[in-house]
Amino acid sequence: MQNTMIVTVTTRKGGAGKSTVTMQLAGALAARGAAVLVVDGDPQASAVQWAAAADEKPFPVPVVNLAAAGSRIDREILEQAAHFEYTLVDCPPASDSPVSRSALWVSNLALVPVNSSPLDLWGAVGIRDVIEDVQAVNEKLHARVVINQCQENTTLAREVIEALEGFGIPAFTTRIGHRTVYRQSAVFGGTVHDFGNRASQAIS
Secondary structure (H helix, E strand, O other): OOOOEEEEEEEOOOOOOHHHHHHHHHHHHHHOOOOEEEEEOOOOOHHHHHHHOOOOOOOOOOEEEOHHHHHHHHHHHHHHHOOOOEEEEEEEEOOOOHHHHHHHHOOOEEEEEEEOOHHHHHHOHHHHHHHHHHHOOOOOOEEEEEEEOEOOOOHHHHHHHHHHHHOOOOEOOOOOEOOHHHHHHHHOOOOHHHOOOHHHHHOO
């Protein structure tokens, strides 16, 4: 058994890039030689479908569907995670989901993807409150906002960065740009690292 870093990727609304962040991060960690597991806790099974789309070259890390575990997914995560250095959990897009709360109980890090729009940031308030609530019990839990589909040097991007100053969860300085390759990699069941594209630098 080895120590594992459990990272839960969660947000309140769909379309923020939750599964994209999960799968691309998994690919980046695997490219560094880490033992990585992806747990799909979303009934929509986006991560599972992403990996299943791989043809000749399989997705670089195992992906397991634990959505049916519901509020008890924390136990399943701990059992599965014992064999990996990193375990990434893709949660349903809902702040009141028992899956998200249960996963956060056993996580070291919560990533909150937010599109480059103040409206999306305001929509993330619900999941921020859940994270803060869980942190009262799980003292090892840290949280970071991941700005996704960011078009640098635009008014919207600047407004989001400014609004984050009072959000309560710090954001990574590295932001994920608005690039088609992120979506293309899902079609082929891979990651941006398969394309040799500079877009992979934001995920490294």
